[in-house]
Amino acid sequence: MAKLTVEDLELKGKKVLMRVDFNVPLKEENGEVIVSNDNRIVAALPTIKYVLEQGGRAILFSHLARIKSEDDKKGLSMKPVAQKLADLLGQPVTFVPATEGPELEAAIDGLEDGQVLVFENTRFEDVVDGVEVKRESKNDPELGKYWASLGDVFVNDAFGTAHRSHASNAGIAANIEQTAAGFLMEKEIKFLGGAVEKPERPFVAIIGGAKVSDKITIIQNLLKKADKVIVGGGMAYTFDAANGKSIGNSLFEEDKVELAKQLIEEAGDKLVLPVDAVAADAFNNDADTYAAGEEGIKDGYMGLDIGPKSIELFKSVLADAKTVVWNGPMGVFEMPNFAKGTLAIGEELVKVTKENGATTIVGGGDSTAAVQQLGVADQLTHISTGGGASLEYLEGKTLPGIAAISEK
Structure with a gap:
């Protein structure tokens, strides 16, 4: 299948929504929550770096574990993941502790070319006001539409969630003009798809x-x-x-x-x-x-x-x-x-x-x-x-x- 890839997109000055798979293990060390295995973050770096080099403004989002209650949210913020990404990229990464709303929108609007923003765990949308509603996991149409409105193009580099129809992949794609595969996704399609088909x-x-x-x-x-x-x-x-x-x-x-x-x-x-x-x-x-x-x-x-x-x-x-x-x-x-x-x-x-x-x-x-x-x-x-x-x-x-x- 010939899919659009990140290299087919004009990225300069664009707000590039990127679905990444940063569902990484966390651990507490000296009273601080840190990433204990960064393999999945490292795997996404080539696509992220390419977007930044091309003058794009990278807006990254990922899920982290399953969220079934408000208590789950306490230990599953994307903040330590954003800090690890900043270390690996060697540049600041803006973290916004929200999945929607004025704070997130203002931070995205304030991005300059070559800058990176990570927002909160997409699965936080699965529990709203203490009730499990699964807005992300069940592909709530309004949520996909809202997230799509935050950017100009969408790059999906999260093969690990490709078998799920979630608001953060299929939902955004349905509401934005261009969706492309990142390098990681492109490789999976090439090798796994190629092995099975040809x-x-x-x-x-x-x-x-x-x-x-x-x-x-x-x-x-x-x-x-x-x-x-x-x-x-x-x-x-x-x-x-x-x-x-x-x-x-x-x-x-x-x-x-x-x-x-x-x-x-x-x-x-x-x-x-x-x-x-x-x-x-x-x-x-x-x-x-x-x-x-x-x-x-x-x-x-x-x-x-x-x-x-x-x-x-x-x-x-x-x-x-x-x-x-x-x-x-x-x-x-x-x-x-x-x-x-x-x-x-x-x-x-x-x-x-x-x-x-x-x-x-x-x-x-x-x-x-x-x-x-x-x-x-x-x-x-x-x-x-x-x-x-x-x-x-x-x-x-x-x-x-x-x-x-x-x-x-």
């Missing part, structure tokens, strides 16, 4: 995680598009049960066994399942373990990672890949003794990126954490910034935040 082949998808029910539509969509779909993690035991294998005490979804059977029959050799497992007698890093082979897992034990034969099988499938999408761990990645499968996949992705020139895309918290733990995130093609958004993109769904961006 992949260079062979195209291999790796889907992990605990439950088939969480990823079933992704698996179904990718089986239509990919050359191979590798399944690992807890969900693999539902497929094992469908194949009649013993799974011991492993996590599985009994109500999804018939669906798994159907997928196995329909997919044929397109679907690649683990052939062995690291099984443990408790959900604990220090549990007693053994290598469970193709015969399955014995009673009293549960599968917590893929085994060495599965790692080699998956590597062989990835060996000549030209496009790889990975979402979800191969085991209980949080425990070191059951992280080997996930880390091996991360290492293999680096290899196919370097040796095959493959496009390698990673999405999902655990998969991202794995490549960061390995220190190889910068050696892969793209690390997606959107959890739920990347999942829905891989499912083939239309994302409201992307649909609302103007076509070129």
